[in-house]
Each structure stands twice: as C-alpha cells, then as structure tokens.
Amino acid sequence: MARSNEPLFWAPFFAGAGFSALFMPAVMIITGVAVAAGWINATQLYQLILHPLTRLFLFLLISLSLFHAVHRIRFVLVDLGLKPFAGIISVLCYGSAIVGSILAAIFALTL
Amino acid sequence: MKTKEYVRPMPANWFMHNRHLQLFMLRELSAFFVAGYSVFLLVMLYKAGQGEQAFQQFFEGVMKSGLSIFLHLIALAFVVYHALTSFNAAPVIMDVRIGEDPIDPRLLIAAHYVMWVVVSVVILIVAL
Amino acid sequence: MPEKSITLEVFRYLPEQSDEPKYQKYDVPYREDWVVLDALNYIKDHIDGSLSYRWSCRMGVCGSCGMMVNGEPRLTCAAFLRDFYPQPIRVEPLTNFPVIRDLIINLEDFLHKLKEVKAWLIPKQEKPVSEGEYLQSPKELATYKQFSMCINCMLCYAACPVYGLEPKFLGPAAIALGQRYNLDSRDGGKEERTDIIASSEGIWECTFIGECSRVCPKHVDPAAAIQRAKVQSTQEWWMSLLLPKGAK
Numbered sequence: 001m002a003r004s005n006e007p008l009f010w011a012p013f014f015a016g017a018g019f020s021a022l023f024m025p026a027v028m029i030i031t032g033v034a035v036a037a038g039w040i041n042a043t044q045l046y047q048l049i050l051h052p053l054t055r056l057f058l059f060l061l062i063s064l065s066l067f068h069a070v071h072r073i074r075f076v077l078v079d080l081g082l083k084p085f086a087g088i089i090s091v092l093c094y095g096s097a098i099v100g101s102i103l104a105a106i107f108a109l110t111l
Numbered sequence: 112m113k114t115k116e117y118v119r120p121m122p123a124n125w126f127m128h129n130r131h132l133q134l135f136m137l138r139e140l141s142a143f144f145v146a147g148y149s150v151f152l153l154v155m156l157y158k159a160g161q162g163e164q165a166f167q168q169f170f171e172g173v174m175k176s177g178l179s180i181f182l183h184l185i186a187l188a189f190v191v192y193h194a195l196t197s198f199n200a201a202p203v204i205m206d207v208r209i210g211e212d213p214i215d216p217r218l219l220i221a222a223h224y225v226m227w228v229v230v231s232v233v234i235l236i237v238a239l
Numbered sequence: 240m241p242e243k244s245i246t247l248e249v250f251r252y253l254p255e256q257s258d259e260p261k262y263q264k265y266d267v268p269y270r271e272d273w274v275v276l277d278a279l280n281y282i283k284d285h286i287d288g289s290l291s292y293r294w295s296c297r298m299g300v301c302g303s304c305g306m307m308v309n310g311e312p313r314l315t316c317a318a319f320l321r322d323f324y325p326q327p328i329r330v331e332p333l334t335n336f337p338v339i340r341d342l343i344i345n346l347e348d349f350l351h352k353l354k355e356v357k358a359w360l361i362p363k364q365e366k367p368v369s370e371g372e373y374l375q376s377p378k379e380l381a382t383y384k385q386f387s388m389c390i391n392c393m394l395c396y397a398a399c400p401v402y403g404l405e406p407k408f409l410g411p412a413a414i415a416l417g418q419r420y421n422l423d424s425r426d427g428g429k430e431e432r433t434d435i436i437a438s439s440e441g442i443w444e445c446t447f448i449g450e451c452s453r454v455c456p457k458h459v460d461p462a463a464a465i466q467r468a469k470v471q472s473t474q475e476w477w478m479s480l481l482l483p484k485g486a487k
C-alpha cells in the first residue's frame with residue numbers, strides 16, 4: 001500500500017492548531033472586547049496593524065488558522081455523511097485556505 | 112456452513128451517542144469559528160490597506176456594532192474551547208520522559224496553560 | 240426475604256430463526272461480587288442454554304469477553320453488576336462488527352489487520368541461536384511497553400466512530416501494535432509497517448476522537464500511538480521532500 005501524501009495538509013493543520021490556540025483568543029479580545037469597551041480606538045488599531053511585525057503575525061495567524069480549520073471541516077463533513085463528495089470537499093476546503101493565504105499575503109504586503 | 116451475519120449500520124447521529132462524542136463534535140465545530148474569525152481578520156487587513164479613513168469607517172460601522180460584538184463573544188467561547196482541547200492533547204502527542212518514566216501529563220498540560228496565559232497577557236499589554 | 244435480582248436485556252440474534260435480532264429479558268440473582276459475565280453464565284447454566292457468547296479467562300487477560308454494556312464497550316468479566324444495580328443492564332455484541340450469533344461478533348477483519356500491520360518482531364539482523372538473545376535495556380523497553388499491553392479485546396474498535404464509518408480503517412489496536420514493534424530497539428521492520436500505517440487507510444483516517452484510549456481496559460492509549468505516528472510520519476514526509484534523494 002502506498003504511503004499517503006496527507007502530511008502535505010497535516011503539517012499546516014497541526015501548526016495551525018497550536019498557533020490559533022495560543023494566539024487567537026487574545027486577538028479576539030482586542031478586536032471584540034477591547035473595541036466594544038473603548039480600550040482601543042480606530043487610530044490606535046490602525047497604527048497597530050500598520051506595524052510590519054503585526055502584519056507578519058496576522059498573515060501567519062490567518063493562513064495557519066485557515067489550514068487548521070478547513071482540515072477539520074473537511075473531516076466533519078465527510079463523517080457527517082458526505083463521503084460521496086469527499087473529493088470535491090477536499091478541493092473546496094484546501095482551495096479556500098490557499099486563496100485566503102494568498103489574499104492575506106497580498107493585503108499584508110500592500111498596506 | 113456459514114450463516115447470514117447481522118450488520119448494524121452506524122446511526123446518522125452517531126456523535127450523540129455519549130458525552131465524549133458530543134464534546135468531540137463541539138471541538139470539531141469550533142473549526143467553523145476559527146475559520147470565520149480568520150475571514151474577519153482578512154477583511155480587517157483589507158480595510159486597513161484602503162487607508163485610515165476606510166478603516167475608521169469599518170471600525171465604527173462594523174467592528175463597534177452589536178452584531179460584531181455578539182459574534183465575537185460566541186466565537187471567543189468556541190475558540191477558547193478549541194485552545195483548551197489543543198493544550199489538553201499535548202501529553203498524547205508528545206512523549207516526554209524523565210529517564211524511563213513519562214512525566215505527569217497534568218504537568219505538561221499545566222505548562223501549556225501557563226504559556227498560553229503569559230502569551231495572551233503579553234499580546235494584550237503590547238496592543239493596548 | 241426474597242433474593243435480590245437484576246434484569247439483563249440481552250441482544251439475541253439467531254440467524255436460523257430470524258433475520259432480525261431481538262432483546263430478551265432475563266432476571267438473574269444479584270450478587271455484589273458478580274460481573275456481567277457471571278450473570279451471562281448464570282443464564283446459560285440455569286435459564287437459557289441457547290445463549291451464545293465468548294469468554295475464557297474471567298480475569299481481564301484473554302480479551303475475548305468484550306461486549307457492549309449499556310452502550311459502552313466493556314470487558315464483561317470486569318463490569319460489576321453493582322455499578323448498575325438496581326437498573327437493568329443491556330448487553331449487546333461489540334458495535335462496528337458483524338454479528339454471527341447473539342453476542343458473538345465476526346473478528347476476521349481485525350485478525351486480518353493485525354497481519355497486515357505485521358504485528359510481530361522483524362529482527363534487524365537474524366542471528367543464529369548460538370549467538371544468544373537480542374538484548375534490550377529497561378529504557379528501550381519503556382519506550383514501547385505501554386503499547387505491548389494490548390490483549391486484542393477490540394473494545395477500541397467498537398468505540399471508534401471512524402472505524403464504524405469506514406471499515407477499511409486499520410484501527411486503533413492494529414496501529415498501536417504496529418508502533419509497539421516500530422519502537423522496539425531490536426526491530427528492523429519499520430519501513431514495511433509504515434507503508435501500511437502511513438497509508439490513507441492507516442493513521443490518516445483518524446480524527447483523534449480519543450474514544451479508543453478511553454475505553455481501553457489495559458491503558459494502551461492507541462490514540463497516543465496514532466497521533467505520535469502522524470507527527471513522525473509528517474516529519475519524514477517533509478524531510479524526504481526537502482532533502483535530495485538518497486541523503487539521510
């Protein structure tokens with residue numbers, strides 16, 4: 001039996017699991033709670049996003065989280081009975097993660 | 112002689128069978144919120160790229176809206192759950208040993224929690 | 240005082256009588272120190288000799304008495320009546336396997352998978368008996384010992400939804416046993432085994448639900464064996480992609 005090429009997708013899935021677990025809640029507190037509470041205003045957040053390190057960080061967070069999430073979504077859909085469409089589900093899932101990552105890279109570079 | 116065997120098909124709602132499977136499904140569903148929030152970040156990044164004025168409009172009009180806050184809070188709950196399950200899995204994935212014996216899995220999990228809290232606090236201090 | 244009793248609702252499948260299974264109720268005496276298997280033996284000896292099930296050691300070693308006890312895969316020789324009394328107990332054959340008769344499942348598929356994964360020692364280098372044993376330090380033993388505790392009871396297969404949904408999945412115990420030999424310092428068969436373990440029907444089917452490790456009566460932790468194999472396999476895959484052929 002041939003070894004699977006699954007590691008191609010599993011590596012970013014796994015990296016994304018750790019990255020999103022570690023960083024995403026804090027970022028959500030900033031863009032959700034802190035914005036609502038007025039701890040940060042539009043100019044401050046804008047300046048923050050402009051910083052090159054923030055852009056690099058956001059690119060990684062977006063891209064890895066997408067690869068993490070679509071991998072799980074793919075398996076959820078298949079295990080909930082959409083097995084006949086497993087092929088197209090994979091294409092749509094990883095396809096959107098790739099597109100999302102490219103967009104994130106473009107946006108982060110052209111700020 | 113071979114007699115007919117009885118095959119029991121998996122019920123469509125197999126993930127409701129016990130509490131553990133329900134929690135597993137909750138963990139998997141958290142992926143939708145991880146993805147959703149990533150898309151939000153993507154839009155925010157895009158808006159920032161359109162200049163300060165466009166971003167300000169997005170900030171006041173969308174991010175400060177009740178709907179955005181509401182969605183943020185729900186997604187935050189799911190993402191925190193996702194984070195907890197990820198850190199809880201650390202001892203399963205890593206085989207950390209002192210000599211012959213694996214270290215106490217609770218220690219490994221606690222170390223991840225501590226790291227998580229420290230990183231989060233640092234991010235919040237730097238950003239706010 | 241009348242003797243206390245407890246009700247067992249037992250899955251009955253008698254292919255020569257009906258294509259459909261039914262549940263039959265039996266009232267058996269309740270004893271504090273009885274396990275579900277004792278109750279089944281009581282039924283067989285005193286109430287209904289036609290009931291069929293497997294068992295052998297009565298002490299959690301042979302792995303043959305696995306059944307669903309109130310929907311949970313258990314060794315019936317280790318499932319005490321007192322944990323359920325006075326509620327009735329439902330006893331069914333292990334899920335995810337075809338039923339041959341009553342509580343007896345067809346375990347052909349599992350045996351086949353054990354063979355496929357080569358769950359035996361493949362020495363690095365065969366040496367004549369005269370050269371003595373293949374030595375191993377306690378530390379080397381410790382790396383795989385946990386995975387070697389498996390008694391082939393198949394509770395993990397019954398608990399695994401992935402196996403239920405995709406019977407081709409190699410499954411928890413077979414992968415854990417494959418890893419047991421892969422991690423053995425005396426073994427040289429890792430390459431052969433990895434071809435099946437890292438195939439799409441091996442570790443990559445697993446979504447890390449973790450039920451296998453939860454129900455395992457021997458704390459084998461197949462979920463750990465599988466997740467670690469994923470990490471290792473992923474490292475090897477990227478290495479072979481990034482490094483030129485032949486380089487090690």
Ligand code: SF4
Nearest residue numbers: 389390392393395455
């Ligand atoms: S891994 Fe555990 S549950 Fe699975 S067959 Fe072995 S002993 Fe039984």
Ligand code: FES
Nearest residue numbers: 296297302304316
């Ligand atoms: S009878 Fe041997 S394990 Fe239960």
